[in-house]
Amino acid sequence: MSIWNYAEYAAWALSAAFAAYMVIDWLKTDSTYSEEVLTSSREGELEAMTEAKGGHHG
Amino acid sequence: MAEFDITSKERDGMGPHGTNVGLLRVLGPAHVWALGVGIVLVGEYMGWNFAVGKGGAYAALVACWFAGILYTCVAMIDSEVTSTVAAAGGQYTQAKHIVGPLMAFNVGLYLVFAYTMLEAANAITAGYLISQVAALSGFTGTLDQRPFIILSIMFLAWLNYRGVLATLTFNLVITAIAFTAIIILFLSTSGIIAPSMMHHAELFAGNAALPYGWIGVLAAMHFGLWFYLGIEGTTQAAEEVRSPARALPFGTLAGIMTLLIAATLTWYVCTGLIPWEFLGDGLNGSVAPLFTAALLTKSQPLVWLLGVGTLFATLASANGCINDASRAWFSLGRDKYLPGWFGAVHPKFRTPYRSILFLVPIALAFALKAPLDQVVTFSILSGLLTYTFMPLNMILFRKKWPMGSITRGYEHPFHPLPSVVLLALCAITFFAVFLGYGTQLVAMIAFYIVASLWFHFWRYRFVSRAAQFTMPWPRPKGY
Numbered sequence: 001m002s003i004w005n006y007a008e009y010a011a012w013a014l015s016a017a018f019a020a021y022m023v024i025d026w027l028k029t030d031s032t033y034s035e036e037v038l039t040s041s042r043e044g045e046l047e048a049m050t051e052a053k054g055g056h057h058g
Numbered sequence: 059m060a061e062f063d064i065t066s067k068e069r070d071g072m073g074p075h076g077t078n079v080g081l082l083r084v085l086g087p088a089h090v091w092a093l094g095v096g097i098v099l100v101g102e103y104m105g106w107n108f109a110v111g112k113g114g115a116y117a118a119l120v121a122c123w124f125a126g127i128l129y130t131c132v133a134m135i136d137s138e139v140t141s142t143v144a145a146a147g148g149q150y151t152q153a154k155h156i157v158g159p160l161m162a163f164n165v166g167l168y169l170v171f172a173y174t175m176l177e178a179a180n181a182i183t184a185g186y187l188i189s190q191v192a193a194l195s196g197f198t199g200t201l202d203q204r205p206f207i208i209l210s211i212m213f214l215a216w217l218n219y220r221g222v223l224a225t226l227t228f229n230l231v232i233t234a235i236a237f238t239a240i241i242i243l244f245l246s247t248s249g250i251i252a253p254s255m256m257h258h259a260e261l262f263a264g265n266a267a268l269p270y271g272w273i274g275v276l277a278a279m280h281f282g283l284w285f286y287l288g289i290e291g292t293t294q295a296a297e298e299v300r301s302p303a304r305a306l307p308f309g310t311l312a313g314i315m316t317l318l319i320a321a322t323l324t325w326y327v328c329t330g331l332i333p334w335e336f337l338g339d340g341l342n343g344s345v346a347p348l349f350t351a352a353l354l355t356k357s358q359p360l361v362w363l364l365g366v367g368t369l370f371a372t373l374a375s376a377n378g379c380i381n382d383a384s385r386a387w388f389s390l391g392r393d394k395y396l397p398g399w400f401g402a403v404h405p406k407f408r409t410p411y412r413s414i415l416f417l418v419p420i421a422l423a424f425a426l427k428a429p430l431d432q433v434v435t436f437s438i439l440s441g442l443l444t445y446t447f448m449p450l451n452m453i454l455f456r457k458k459w460p461m462g463s464i465t466r467g468y469e470h471p472f473h474p475l476p477s478v479v480l481l482a483l484c485a486i487t488f489f490a491v492f493l494g495y496g497t498q499l500v501a502m503i504a505f506y507i508v509a510s511l512w513f514h515f516w517r518y519r520f521v522s523r524a525a526q527f528t529m530p531w532p533r534p535k536g537y
Contacts, residue, residue, distance in 0.1 A: 002197055002199065004192045004195075004197045004199070004201055005199070007192075008201070008202050008205050008206075009205075011205035011206050011208070011209040012205045012208075012209075014209055014212070014213070015205060015208045015209045015212040015213075018209075018212040018213055018215070018216040019212055019418075021216060022215065022216060022219050022411075022414075022415055022418075023415075025219075025411075026411060026412070026415055029404060029405065029406075029411070033405055035402075037078050037079060037405065038079065038402040038403065038405065039392070039398055039399070039401050039402050039403075040078040040079055040080075040403075041079060041080045041081065041392060041401060041402075041403045042080070042392075042525075042528045043145040043151070043297075043392070043393075043526065043527070043528045043529050
């Protein structure tokens with residue numbers, strides 16, 4: 001077998017490893033923290049520069 | 059990354075109104091530059107040369123500079139608006155604040171599709187490049203490109219999943235190498251540090267430079283976009299830069315200047331070395347023109363440098379696309395324009411991890427199943443719709459928040475001229491696209507109409523109408 005055939009197998013294996021890492025971490029994270037905490041992010045706050053101008057328009 | 063108690067009532071102060079876990083503000087102007095230029099630079103390495111096929115070398119140059127004007131307007135407009143919108147989502151968030159929910163939903167979809175399709179196209183290209191390296195190294199069998207396509211997407215998704223600082227630092231390094239490769243190729247071939255290899259006079263003789271006249275220039279416009287497509291992606295970093303008002307305009311404007319230089323040098327070198335018929339055939343002729351130009355110099359170091367540059371530009375683009383598509387999808391989820399489940403942030407890595415993961419199989423499906431030209435066309439058309447929205451957005455922004463009513467990190471000059479120019483250039487480009495890809499254009503607009511109907515009649519009831527506006531913006535004029 002050529003080195004390129006080994007490279008194909010290595011690419012399959014690495015892809016599986018990266019996918020496994022992300023899926024396992026995702027499941028672990030979702031089971032460790034509450035949904036309320038995980039989705040508590042709000043739209044970014046701006047530096048103080050506009051805060052003196054008044055409230056937002058929502 | 060330091061550990062912290064994310065349930066603390068005091069921590070972490072990253073966001074307003076009770077945010078416990080927000081995206082991390084760790085990026086600087088160089089990362090913004092790397093995000094914007096990284097997404098785009100692959101267009102210098104391949105794709106733009108179809109413009110030469112459509113209208114010859116001069117048509118490609120006119121398209122390059124017209125598109126350069128279009129994108130300079132995009133960069134200026136984006137820099138002004140986004141220097142006040144320090145939130146992820148980029149143009150989606152701008153549309154939400156300035157126009158309204160239906161426009162915002164559509165713009166969010168344009169962004170996600172443009173970037174995910176571009177990511178898929180880059181992964182296909184990476185697989186192709188690796189197969190070419192195998193062939194050049196003497197491999198005689200047929201290399202299966204699929205594992206390399208999948209690995210490109212998986213590795214970059216993993217990098218994005220683990221944190222934005224490492225992701226965009228990686229992009230900074232590989233983008234800088236890819237840009238430097240173009241500069242070195244120019245210096246080595248143009249007569250500045252070595253004897254000139256340029257043959258412009260011979261290659262442009264007769265009608266070779268403009269074989270189809272001005273209609274060829276119009277046809278070339280579509281591919282002129284390739285030189286700059288994606289620079290607007292810098293705005294997606296707005297919630298993760300340390301100083302949005304400074305870093306976003308600085309990174310974006312430095313990015314468009316870099317691209318104008320890279321595009322012009324690329325055109326000059328490639329048209330001076332490669333006959334236009336071969337250069338303009340991006341499928342059976344010069345697939346990667348800068349690499350072809352390096353091959354013609356017969357210099358091994360240049361061949362290696364431009365080979366590495368091509369691969370790095372491809373990976374940088376895919377990497378930036380994952381970053382941007384996931385931020386746009388995440389923002390849609392956070393505001394409940396899509397299920398709120400997508401609005402989650404990883405408590406340790408501080409990335410929109412569910413959005414990153416969700417888009418991986420979609421990118422894989424397009425990369426493995428769809429033809430490259432269709433994927434690219436869908437990406438370009440979605441991008442073009444975003445650019446059409448921008449001038450309208452800018453005019454409304456100046457009207458609702460006149461100068462002095464909100465502090466801007468950057469104020470673009472000559473308003474409303476850039477908006478009018480951008481709108482006119484978008485109209486010309488739509489016409490050019492319609493000539494070549496009318497069916498896809500109609501199909502895509504039909505898709506967005508159906509999606510809009512779904513949003514209006516069903517999804518809008520779930521949107522967090524007040525909670526989606528938590529930035530401390532002043533009320534618009536007249537409200």
